[in-house]
Amino acid sequence: MKTVRVFGLLLVLLVAGVAAGITVGGTALPLEDILRALFHPRARDISGTLLWEVRLPRVLMAMVIGSGLAGCGVVLQAILRNPLAEPYTLGVSGGGALGAVIALILGLSGLPMVALCFGGCCLSMLLVLGLAALKGFSNTMLILSGVILSFLFSSVMMLVLALSSARDVHASVMWLMGNLGATQGLELKLLVFGVLPLMAVPVAMARDLNVLSLGDEQAGHLGMDVNWTKAALLIATALVTGMCVAVSGIISFIGLVIPHIMRRLVGPDHHVLVPASLIGGATLLVLSDTLAQALIRPLELPVGVVTGILGGVFFLGLLLRQGEVA
Amino acid sequence: MMPALAIQAARTGYEKSVVIDDISFAVAPGEFLGIIGPNGAGKSTVFKALSRVLPLWQGSVAWRGKDIRRLARRELARHMAAIPQFLMPFPYSVEEYVRMGRYPHRGRFAPLMSEDLRIVREVLELMDLAALGSKRINTLSGGEMQRVCLAQALAQQPELLLMDEPTAHLDIGNQVRIMDIVKGLTQTRGHSAVVILHDLNLASVYCDTLVLMHAGRVHCQGRPETVLKHEHIEAVYQVRVDVLPDPLTKRPHIFLRPPEP
Numbered sequence: 254m255k256t257v258r259v260f261g262l263l264l265v266l267l268v269a270g271v272a273a274g275i276t277v278g279g280t281a282l283p284l285e286d287i288l289r290a291l292f293h294p295r296a297r298d299i300s301g302t303l304l305w306e307v308r309l310p311r312v313l314m315a316m317v318i319g320s321g322l323a324g325c326g327v328v329l330q331a332i333l334r335n336p337l338a339e340p341y342t343l344g345v346s347g348g349g350a351l352g353a354v355i356a357l358i359l360g361l362s363g364l365p366m367v368a369l370c371f372g373g374c375c376l377s378m379l380l381v382l383g384l385a386a387l388k389g390f391s392n393t394m395l396i397l398s399g400v401i402l403s404f405l406f407s408s409v410m411m412l413v414l415a416l417s418s419a420r421d422v423h424a425s426v427m428w429l430m431g432n433l434g435a436t437q438g439l440e441l442k443l444l445v446f447g448v449l450p451l452m453a454v455p456v457a458m459a460r461d462l463n464v465l466s467l468g469d470e471q472a473g474h475l476g477m478d479v480n481w482t483k484a485a486l487l488i489a490t491a492l493v494t495g496m497c498v499a500v501s502g503i504i505s506f507i508g509l510v511i512p513h514i515m516r517r518l519v520g521p522d523h524h525v526l527v528p529a530s531l532i533g534g535a536t537l538l539v540l541s542d543t544l545a546q547a548l549i550r551p552l553e554l555p556v557g558v559v560t561g562i563l564g565g566v567f568f569l570g571l572l573l574r575q576g577e578v579a
Numbered sequence: 580m581m582p583a584l585a586i587q588a589a590r591t592g593y594e595k596s597v598v599i600d601d602i603s604f605a606v607a608p609g610e611f612l613g614i615i616g617p618n619g620a621g622k623s624t625v626f627k628a629l630s631r632v633l634p635l636w637q638g639s640v641a642w643r644g645k646d647i648r649r650l651a652r653r654e655l656a657r658h659m660a661a662i663p664q665f666l667m668p669f670p671y672s673v674e675e676y677v678r679m680g681r682y683p684h685r686g687r688f689a690p691l692m693s694e695d696l697r698i699v700r701e702v703l704e705l706m707d708l709a710a711l712g713s714k715r716i717n718t719l720s721g722g723e724m725q726r727v728c729l730a731q732a733l734a735q736q737p738e739l740l741l742m743d744e745p746t747a748h749l750d751i752g753n754q755v756r757i758m759d760i761v762k763g764l765t766q767t768r769g770h771s772a773v774v775i776l777h778d779l780n781l782a783s784v785y786c787d788t789l790v791l792m793h794a795g796r797v798h799c800q801g802r803p804e805t806v807l808k809h810e811h812i813e814a815v816y817q818v819r820v821d822v823l824p825d826p827l828t829k830r831p832h833i834f835l836r837p838p839e840p
Contacts, residue, residue, distance in 0.1 A: 457688055464682050467668045470632050476656025476683030521669030
């Protein structure tokens with residue numbers, strides 16, 4: 254069974270990624286210290302604190318965000334029937350980025366920043382869904398409103414950046430490239446209680462995703478209430494994307510590339526594709542984040558750069574080996 | 580007898596322009612009805628009106644006397660399967676694709692039952708696709724793909740099949756094969772079929788009733804020998820033809836008579 258082998262491989266990679274994430278990190282911890290800290294969670298020496306309060310939360314965040322973005326990518330590619338669709342296609346990230354940049358320039362952090370960024374995401378989601386609903390909720394209208402609103406929001410963001418100081422611009426650019434460093438309790442709670450439950454949506458609606466991917470007309474013929482189904486799925490993906498962006502900035506490429514890679518490996522049936530993508534996304538982001546911390550120690554690379562390079566190279570290889578993308 | 584599906588004085592179109600107007604016809608259980616007419620006559624718009632893709636501006640479409648807008652989409656899909664012109668989706672396997680035909684029979688979060696899988700298997704057998712179950716649909720030939728689409732529709736266990744040019748781009752062997760399958764379903768199971776066709780002679784051979792459309796209206800309808808008369812065809816298609824009865828079956832056959840050079 255090819256599918257079973259792929260899932261086995263993915264799980265092994267994920268476990269390896271988690272192990273690397275907690276041992277390598279910003280400074281390598283000796284294995285015995287890690288094992289001791291793992292089995293004595295009460296003993297808070299330096300390695301214990303590092304493990305329980307820095308490394309493990311960060312690995313968990315990377316897993317949830319990676320899964321979330323990959324899951325959203327699968328859903329959007331199925332709904333929009335477009336191979337270029339990804340979590341940011343419908344403009345959710347544009348509003349989020351604007352909100353985050355404004356927060357950075359105002360010197361906000363923590364809850365106010367997360368709230369402003371998530372608010373921006375929700376605003377752009379509502380605008381896109383509203384615009385598309387005016388015109389019969391067609392995929393073309395969804396994509397066009399998403400792209401146009403992205404441009405609008407990013408132009409406003411550029412304007413804000415143009416008027417601000419070099420230090421703020423640098424902080425904003427670093428944020429835009431994606432970062433998993435913010436491991437405060439707040440962010441982790443948002444992910445665990447916000448994103449994780451919503452990821453059950455594409456798993457439970459795998460059959461709907463299959464039918465929707467045949468196109469709105471055929472889905473209607475098969476008895477689906479297409480607009481409601483699409484709206485429910487789009488709102489779920491926008492919320493997940495918004496929360497991920499609010500916590501970690503704009504981590505590119507996972508949501509685009511993981512669904513394609515997994516479709517190559519396990520086929521397009523969403524009953525299998527969705528779980529494979531959730532695991533694959535978690536794996537890629539954990540590995541990328543470990544590399545981002547380890548490559549130029551003591552500095553840290555923006556994790557979005559690493560996912561872009563890793564995912565891009567791997568996907569190009571797959572593309573050249575197998576020919577046509579579908 | 581109450582018709583299976585009836586469209587009554589229907590008018591609809593796109594944006595503000597009327598595409599079809601005053602369309603009325605009905606199909607009985609077991610009847611094979613063909614819709615013919617030139618490009619742009621409104622055949623595909625009638626298809627969309629019948630399958631509830633396009634809302635009507637006037638008139639109604641009724642399934643066994645009940646307005647289809649009053650039926651839940653899921654329920655309508657258990658009575659009526661529509662096969663539009665095919666768009667290639669993701670490369671699903673044949674079996675995965677056909678399974679989607681069970682969508683209207685199961686609740687959103689309910690898994691497929693062994694009964695569903697049995698029906699899928701039967702349909703694959705019937706369409707002679709059992710050996711191709713795990714093949715990816717993007718690797719199939721045109722004739723195989725058309726049978727896969729038909730198999731998905733039959734997995735819905737419908738009483739009526741609605742098809743938009745099922746024989747387009749097929750060779751005559753596959754055209755006849757598809758039409759034989761549909762004809763067989765009308766005769767043995769009492770299914771109704773509403774099929775848009777371009778090939779008038781194919782329509783003459785297989786259909787019990789023809790609806791000839793012209794410029795968004797029904798030009799005439801009835802048995803093939805009353806519809807396929809040379810005056811109707813010349814008026815609608817703007818070509819010179821002769822219509823002669825098939826020497827064996829007596830069904831009308833159309834001969835093109837292009838102008839002499």
